[in-house]
Amino acid sequence: xxxxxxxxxxxxxxxxxxxxxxxxxxxxxxxxxxxxxxxxxxxxxxxxxxxxxxxxxxxxxxxxxxxxxxxxxxxxxxxxxxxxxxxxxxxxxxxxxxxxxxxxxxxxxxxxxxxxxxxxxxxxxxx
Numbered sequence: 001x002x003x004x005x006x007x008x009x010x011x012x013x014x015x016x017x018x019x020x021x022x023x024x025x026x027x028x029x030x031x032x033x034x035x036x037x038x039x040x041x042x043x044x045x046x047x048x049x050x051x052x053x054x055x056x057x058x059x060x061x062x063x064x065x066x067x068x069x070x071x072x073x074x075x076x077x078x079x080x081x082x083x084x085x086x087x088x089x090x091x092x093x094x095x096x097x098x099x100x101x102x103x104x105x106x107x108x109x110x111x112x113x114x115x116x117x118x119x120x121x122x123x124x125x126x127x
Contacts, residue, residue, distance in 0.1 A: 010038065021045045038062040 013028035040060040047053045062070055065113040 035064070037064065038067075 010029070011027045015026040017026070021044055023043045023045075025039070025043065027041070028036050028037045029039060030036055038061075042058045042060065043055050045053055045055055045056075088114060104124040
């Protein structure tokens, strides 16, 4: 039994994905009826000022009847992200040298610059 009074099911199969401060656990467990289900746990490490650390965990329970739709929706969401933003990681948390653009940079990039052919040909002798 864990500290919350729940009986922890033994893992039948387990995979671990380490990703920076996060670790993902994919664990297959067994229901009381003898069927299998999947738990996906995200564990994120936090460090205190004194150097000590703790982990925050978030868990998803996924049952067989939801596998197909879950997988389909996950694939659609990840494909959308990759199609819209590509493979390159542009997050300040994932790139040490990432510099967030200033408001001035953003405003300058949103302002349409006139092309040279949009000006009227003015002869100063006419003024």
